[in-house]
Amino acid sequence: MLGKLIKYDMKSISRTLIPLWILAPVISLLFSISIRGLVGTAEYAVQNTLENQALIQGSAIITGITTLVFFGVMIAILVMTVLFIIQRFWNGLLKEEGYLMFTLPVETWELVVSKGICATVVSCVSILVGVVSCVVMFMGAISGFDELWNGIGQLIGYAVKADGVMIWSCNVVLFVLLMIVGTAESVYRVYAAMALGQLFEGHRVVGACVSYIGIGIAWSLISGIFTIIVSLALPDTAYYLTEDFGVFGLLYMLVLLLITLFQIVIWHLMTVHILSRHLNLE
């Protein structure tokens, strides 16, 4: 049943976000080309001592337009992703649609997990699209981009040489995992806040916002105390940072991953408990 729920949740995104995901890299490519064009035009004009301002101005206008469109699309992706995460949970489970979803023969946790997986996938794809678009854009906008790549390659090579391929491969895998789990945690935190917010009769949205802030403060306090205890208990971290960076990074990310997973479990249990015991549909 979970698979079927995910199918319907994923279907709901196809009409809104997918066109933007396709549009962003295309626009960034156009932006990149127009920047190259502008630079090329300017260089040509200087080299040939031309005073054809119209040529440069025209090129600049095209670049300006593509810049605006590019940033517009990026903001749209960001806004649509956040809206999607909030709206699909709020409208899909806590408003009228909830009458349909909560009377399907499925467990409450399946409804929450389905929304969570879908929102995490959507967020990760949006982030990926954003990164790819920026890389494409910078390829045109920054001169010497090849040198930048080479520099990054050299840096990675140096790090691999110092700590070994295994450690750095693990670091990369853990980093990617941490990004995905971190995204899921952000999603689940919003879900927990909305589940709490629906309990505030007549002030559900305000309740959700206040709950989100409250959850954030509570977690900061808990994690702050935890960090102090750990830093007192552990030996000097500066040593590891300078002497054994690869291993330190690995351990640090592993701990962070476990903490984030723990957070997800807490927010999930909280959300499921509230929705199965205290559902308050509009």
Add this chain to the structure above:
Amino acid sequence: MGEVLIQCQDVWKYYGRKEALRGLDFQLSGGRIVGLLGPNGSGKTTLMKVLNGLLRPEKGVVLIDGEEPGIYTKSVVSYLPDKTYFADWMKVSDLFDLFQDFYEDFDREKAEQMCETLQIQTNQKMKILSKGTREKVQLILVMSRSAKLYLLDEPIAGVDPAARDYILATILNNYNPEGTVLISTHLIADVERVLDEVLFIQDGKVIRQEMVDDIREQEGKSVDELFREIFRTVPYGGGTANVR
């Protein structure tokens, strides 16, 4: 009398400090159409929500076909809420897909035929349909299931008399005869002719449960007349409006 399908024993439900259900007790058997009758705010919708698992009672026992509200009961209960529950992006056919995926007792062919009769195209998006058509699609979905229990919350409220006739005819022609239909309403005169049994509910309690034929034979009254008698309130200034 068939086997007990719904059993409610001393069911209490609170909204904050307000008591919505106050020790509700009743049993219903299968194979009949039952009217859940009561004035506004008497607890009809709350009871419907408790029966299909949308709300959990604070106290008491609720059993549907011998089981507490959960996955099994949801698979045998077909619920029509008093509001439309569609996502904007969905087409009529998407809803049919969804029902087909989740309910084994959903008869897609029947649903499509009913849409055809009403000239509703299944590739239309729900958001472009009129409110009345959306309600009809919802009714089609609910009545295209061969459920053990149909919970219909105010199915004829806020619609014109012609639409009421259509809704009642759809219910009568399409429900599973071995199942039970529980219709909550305060528009008694319109539904009276289809009812086998009535439950009168007031202030979160069942105050009377009777077969419709018994009311007519023993008391010589229609259900509508009995309802008015039970729930009559004296207006400010005294007297009665005497409006039918």
